[in-house]
Each structure stands twice: as structure tokens, then as C-alpha cells.
Amino acid sequence: MQLVVGRIGRPHGLRGDVTVEVRTDDPESRFASGAVLATDPASAGPLVVASRRWHSGTLLVRFAGVDDRDGAEGLRGTVLVVDSADIPPSDDPDEFHDHQLIGLTVVTPDGERAGEVVDVLHHGQDLLVVRRGGADVYVPFVKALVPEIDLEAGTLLVDGPPGLLDPDQMA
Structure with a gap:
């Protein structure tokens, strides 16, 4: 890739x-x-x-x-x-390369599939671009909102406030 x-x-x-x-x-x-x-x-x-x-x-x-x-x-x-x-994996278990995150399935705490990570943006604050249906939503890539990443299972848990993954709530 x-x-x-x-x-x-x-x-x-x-x-x-x-x-x-x-x-x-x-x-x-x-x-x-x-x-x-x-x-x-x-x-x-x-x-x-x-x-x-x-x-x-x-x-x-x-x-x-x-x-x-x-x-x-x-x-x-x-x-x-x-x-x-050619990119070696990180020794830090809480550090990920962009290519490891892109393609992961986003799930909610109750196990609902909420989309897929399609990009990672670096604009001072790292943002995950989550494709949900036909729209993209942006999730700040911080431990408080993304507490768990399972590369083997191909999933990323997003546990945020109501509306975080709702494209209609974006300003």
C-alpha cells in the first residue's frame, strides 16, 4: 500500500x-x-x-x-x-500510524457499527474522518473519545457525546 x-x-x-x-x-x-x-x-x-x-x-x-x-x-x-x-510499527501501544487507522470499522460502546475511518487529518488536532453513510464526520483523535483500538479485530471504539457521529449535527 x-x-x-x-x-x-x-x-x-x-x-x-x-x-x-x-x-x-x-x-x-x-x-x-x-x-x-x-x-x-x-x-x-x-x-x-x-x-x-x-x-x-x-x-x-x-x-x-x-x-x-x-x-x-x-x-x-x-x-x-x-x-x-517500509514503516516500522511504533513501540508505544497508544501510538498509531495513519495507515493502521484507515479502514478500521468504527463502533459505539453498545456495539453498533457507526462507519469507517477513511482518513486522518493533522491540523494541530488530529482528526479521524469517519464515513457514515454518504457523509463524513470528524472525530478528534483523543483518548477520551477514542478509548480503544483493536487492530487485529479491525475496530475502533468511539465513545463521545450524543450527536458526535451524526453528520446533521455538524456546523
């Missing part, structure tokens, strides 16, 4: 740096010098990270062999991916 870890944005400067829209919970290791990233489209890669730095909250990356603004512009819009099999 290919996991999206970022998307290349506009060039930054004249020496081949690009902005990267980060889509991973571990940008420090995913974009470490020497890291090899597959791409979509595949014809753009693989790309090897030559250097990376943060600038005003934006990740700037330079890839090996991309030495000027024109080369950087040619990468704009390229999606950066890694193989989920």
Missing part, C-alpha cells in the same frame, strides 16, 4: 528548493537527508532528499539532481509516497 507523505508545491529560490505540503506525522524522518521517496506520477522519481529545512512554518526540500528553479518547477504537483511495509 502506497502512503502519501507529501505533495511538492512551488519552487523556493533559485537553487532547486521546493515547498512541500506535509501529509505525514513524521516529517523529520520521512524527509531526512538521504531518504528515498517514490512519486506519483512514477516517472518523476524516485527522488532522494538532499536537504530539508523549515522556513516560516513551510517545509523546504532540495532533491538530489534538482539544482535550479526550472528543475524544481518541473516537480510541482508531484505526490510523494512511501510503501507502508
Whole structure:
């Protein structure tokens, strides 16, 4: 399974740096010098990270062999991916990678099936995107609301206030 870890944005400067829209919970290791990233489209890669730095909250990356603004512009819009099999499991039993959560069945404390996790968003507060019927609801990924995750059973318990999983209650 290919996991999206970022998307290349506009060039930054004249020496081949690009902005990267980060889509991973571990940008420090995913974009470490020497890291090899597959791409979509595949014809753009693989790309090897030559250097990376943060600038005003934006990740700037330079890839090996991309030495000027024109080369950087040619990468704009390229999606950066890694193989989920290459990501080691966490030693912390309360820490999960996004790909482990996506696809889990959401259940309520009384055992009712309430939907499926279709994405995990990282916007300061991690949010589970739960598809319930034809609509998506957003559940803050905190222990108080998601007290139990059973990867072997493929389930995630959501125990929140009434209306949390009701798409009609979203503002």
C-alpha cells in the first residue's frame, strides 16, 4: 500500500528548493537527508532528499539532481509516497500510524457499527474522518473519545457525546 507523505508545491529560490505540503506525522524522518521517496506520477522519481529545512512554518526540500528553479518547477504537483511495509510499527501501544487507522470499522460502546475511518487529518488536532453513510464526520483523535483500538479485530471504539457521529449535527 502506497502512503502519501507529501505533495511538492512551488519552487523556493533559485537553487532547486521546493515547498512541500506535509501529509505525514513524521516529517523529520520521512524527509531526512538521504531518504528515498517514490512519486506519483512514477516517472518523476524516485527522488532522494538532499536537504530539508523549515522556513516560516513551510517545509523546504532540495532533491538530489534538482539544482535550479526550472528543475524544481518541473516537480510541482508531484505526490510523494512511501510503501507502508517500509514503516516500522511504533513501540508505544497508544501510538498509531495513519495507515493502521484507515479502514478500521468504527463502533459505539453498545456495539453498533457507526462507519469507517477513511482518513486522518493533522491540523494541530488530529482528526479521524469517519464515513457514515454518504457523509463524513470528524472525530478528534483523543483518548477520551477514542478509548480503544483493536487492530487485529479491525475496530475502533468511539465513545463521545450524543450527536458526535451524526453528520446533521455538524456546523
